[in-house]
Amino acid sequence: MSDLSLGGLATGMDTQSIINQLVQLEQRPIYNYQQEISELEKTKDAWRDINSRLDKLENKTTDLKLSATYNSKNANSSNEDVVVATASNSSIEANYDITVRSTAKAQRIFGSKLADNYTASVDDTITINGTNIAISSSDTLNDISNKINDSEAGVKASIVDNRLVLEASKTGVDNALKDTTDTGGPTISDNNGILEDLGVLNASGEIVNEPQQASDAEIEINGISGIISSNNEFSDSVEGLTFNIDPEAVVDSNATISVVKDTDKATKAVQAFVDQYNSVMSFIDTKNSYDSGTKESGILQGDGTAMRLQMRLREVVNSKIKDTGDYQTLNSIGIEIDRDGVMSLDSTKLTEALENTPEEVTNLFQAESDVNGYDGMAVKMDSSLDQILQSNTGLIPRRMDFFDARIDTLNEDIENIQRRVDMTRERYVEQFSAMEEAISEMQSQQSWMMSQLSSMGGSSVTGMM
Template sequence: MATLSSPGIGTGGLDVKSIISQLVALEKRPLDTLKLQAATTTTKISAFGQIKSLVSTLSDAASKLTSVTGWNNVATTSSDSAFVSATATGGTQATSFNVEVQALAKSQSTASGSITGAVGAGTLKIELGSWGATTPGATGTFVRNASTTAIDITVSASDTVADIASKINGSNAGVTATLLTDAGGQRLLLRSKETGLESGFQLTTADGALGALSRLTSAEITPAATQIAANAKATVNGIAVESATNTFAATVAGVTFKAEKLTDSGKPITISVAKDTSAIQANVEAFVKAYNEVNKTLNEGTKYDKASKTVGLFQGDSTALGLQSALRSAMQAVSPGSTVYQRLADIGIVQKTSSDPMATAALGGELTVDTAKLNKALSDNPEEVKKFFRGDSNVATNGLAVKLKTLAAGMLATGGFFSSKDTVLQASLKRNEQDQASVNIKASNFEKRITARYSALDTQMSSLNALNAYVSQQVTTWNKSNG
């Protein structure tokens, strides 16, 4: 590109560079509008992304009101959870029963006789099973659990009690081994990993070896150091029940209660199960809150402030207005699911109002929950409230939450409202980028052309100035010669 080195044409003092710069700036003026449009489009893309997230949250909230489990929540209470705690699965029928705990579940634990040094070579066998009501020992009766396999522990002549304990712990035999050292030497402490009558164990020498090794077996344990594996025992409404653990999961249908500690005789703990309307109320309130968040964002985006004459980002945007209208229509529609409650107002969900007419207009469809009215509906006709939101198996009688969830799913799907809107906005942003590039190219070409013209003019004017100086010089010389 031609450049101008002189400050003006023909050194006439004209600032050519400034003139060219200003002319190029005029050529680039459309960029200001294009950049503003690009910024607005980018902001819209971000804003619609936010609205999409809010609609997704609304869809999730509606899902909780369409799910069967969302309406089957129950509350479980214990008159004293320090003795007996309890939980219940959703859908459990309301009930109440008394529990007394006579015994907690135990694992078997034993201690061998004292041994010093190596115990001798041989094989120890560990079997899981039950000792019944007798103390395991020389005269006890052990019944092996047929569903388990005996584990053999090979002991070498050089193995100490500590070595044997390590081998037992690595054998996955269902027991854990610990070493105890006292004045008499070392003892092997064994404990079953699980509690319950069937989690007892017996330790014998597989090959009938005697000597020090036999002092580790069940026949040689110290009775005073022994605890028998036992089930937890309780009564439910006076009926005896047992469990291998302190948790009774299959005793009362739908209810799991846990024996925390023994109860005093004649002082049962009462477990109660009731419908948990508070959970349903929380789901309804979350649904209303999710809708209000979407509605508020759309109100802000589509508003027009007469006082300041400012407009929202989506003011006049047909797709945003269409989204707002669709959501409001869904919330205001009659629900055919229930014959008792057909509109949100029937269960205490109404449009928020204010004594100030301008404030009421500004609220723009925001909903509020009349907790007392909702609680009464849930108490008087919980099934009808459920039908209002869920409907039944007939598509024609789908409830409000089902319809709104379907509407939201369509909007969020690939090719749906948000996907299509994003495609349109991204295409607009791409065109804007191309338009900016075109303006820059046009301005650049213009700058080249005008710079070349001014350069040529500068050269021509310089020549004329030189000619003018020469003529003036000749005239001066001529005048002198004729004087």
Template sequence: MASITSAGLGSGLDVESIVTKLVSLEKQPITDLQARTDTIKTQISEYGKIKSAFSAMRDAAAKLANPTTWSALTATSSDTTMATVIAGAGSGAGSYALDVANLASAQSLSSKGFANNATVGSGSMTIELGQWSGTNNSTFTSKNGATPVSISIASTDTLANIRDKINASGAGVLASVVTDATGSRLVIRSRDTGEANGFRITTADDDGNGSDADGLSALAYDPTASISSMTQNTAARNANLTINGLAISSASNNIEGAVDGLTINLLKTGQSTVTVGQDKDSVKKAINDFVTSYNSLMTLMRNDTKYDDANKTAGALQGDSTAVGLQSQLRNITAAGSTLGGKFGRLSDLGLDIGADGTIKVNDTKLTSALGSMSDLKNLFMGVDTANPNNNGIATRWRAFADQVTGFDGSITTRTTGLQSRVTANNKRVDELNDRAAAYEKRVRAQYTALDTQMAKLNDMQSYVNKITSMLGSS
């Protein structure tokens, strides 16, 4: 609630206005100090942004100083519709000729057609994984480690019910129902490709005959017992191919281990050439990523330290010796180059040109050409000169410089700590000045209130004298 004062009522003096103006003058140093504190806080904020930008630049430089970046390999296929390939750990540069005779396949059987929602018959069916051989699958060899799975079929089970029971049994096969104009068929295929993942189906039909094509035996397939009620649409086969003339047989179309570190995914038969070489695209990306982070840092520092003559405005760190020094040091490292890079002595030799504003402009054509001399390029960025660290690879020096300035006792940390100390001191001084202004306000208010009281008394006396004088004059 606002206070009510009678000061000035007796004398006509505007005591409240006088006191307010005097106190405002007394508080002017506080306003000035708070403005300076706000400026310092802005500087602290900008140094926080610079530190983050340095960290981002450091991470990008570290990637260029990491041997893994330069040893990464990539694999390509001359016909990606026939085979795709991935180079992993342990792969080596080289060229490999693929000749795929056939793909790996899963065994697939289909039943005769049934009326929609018709039942088949009751009993049990047993599914066993293994490998077929001989003429017309005359021999079956059970898969090592696989156990035959028996499934009980009720007289009310439709093809859909049987499908669901097969899929829930874990027998190593997958069942589906295919319906067309001629009726519904049960289709069963191996879950996995490869000749060892074939299967046979035997039935114990409640109609007493497990070998005819009626009842549940209509879903049987065992050529070794001359039972082929279901039709084989696809045989279980291994993929057969040659790699540089060496014959390879694989249960899967995903070939691993045939060539160290390479994963080859077969898509169709035919011939293709797989080439494994240095991953130039990933190196190029690492260089471009660094340029992006470096330019962001340089742009930030340039804007913070510049003075705009046209608008008469200064950046938050204009004239700040630490910021200007960081900018200069970073430019010097970037411009210095290294003698370790062979044919590349400076960044400009590979299409990275430093502009007048300190940022790097990329000549993509020149950079792409430089990627053809990967060893020299690698040494320019991450080479180590034990006799002269100032001649180390540029990325190595970028990373070291960023670690230094952002470290616990680095120049950014030191400068930020100093600025924060000034904020603390200013805040303390503001508190002191506020206390002094409050005491001053109390003092001058008392003085002007007393003056107002005295002037009121004098005014009363003047009025009395005037009244007496008037009376004497009229007598």
């Protein structure tokens, strides 16, 4: 009977509409729960965004804890066509006069001009720097060049004007190819004379054409001579400095490298922190706002957790960091917060502080109580953010877990109510179906009785006539 629905055939009533209206009353809690879930999802999205912004703020805070942020050095060259340099944090602020005595070059040799249709006359093996390269009697000059390059034997092969050109892959005397005249034996040879055929070696195994000999780079630093490198880079001459000579530098040309403190790196790191701090606070303000004109409020309006979070962050950046010295607060080095809570940086003031007392300014950010007797702002902020963001135990993860648990509970409640609603609907369908059947049966009986009465009345009239 539960599947039977006469749909008002007997009564003329829209029983399906009546049932829907009756059931809708029992479904009202579901609509309320769905609305609450929707609000919870929006709140979760807001907290998820806050979490992402705070995570970025933590990264910016970490940069402020690093000594490398404040100890960075720049190496400036008076003539970059002669020499440039890079300085590590360990380098000393000083000037270095560089004079170039020679630049490092790679050896280059070439062979004889050959016919356009040249092919090797015999099978042979070329040995370069201990690497064997098999040559076939049918190989063209291009084939030979490709085989040398594919072998990675420490030379680069090319063809110019039908001549085989070989150039050492690395600069410096130690990387040059040696022939039979060199001490220690040749590093380029063959078995059956292919290199003589190509005009690279003569019959005695000597290099024929060497337009560019290998050379080491040599420089003087502050009058100290004899400083040599097989390439144009000098990384071991001065602690924390690497000099790079221009390969085209003129012999006896000179330049001065000046190593100075790089305050720009620290300034950029602080500005990045300021920008991200404002991003966090501005977003929370937006979600916690109320528009009296439109009567609309942000999704976190009145959220105590959001307000406490802002208070904690403001307290870290506004509080006094230490009790002595010229710089005791962030404000003293150019980091200010206006009445609207917006942070700004006076980069000129920060730069001056870094140049005057770099260690004191650095400690304002990265000092630790067990070493310095107080915690710097970055250390405090990192600790606070860790308590906010840490998985499972952090403020925001716990908040997200609460939302998830509440949503799960609401969904379970919805399922339970929906089951009851379905059972109620089935009961109404059965009841209305039973009513329709009863009325239909009554109507059928009434129709039969009227038919009988009508039949009886007709017979009496006929008999009287």
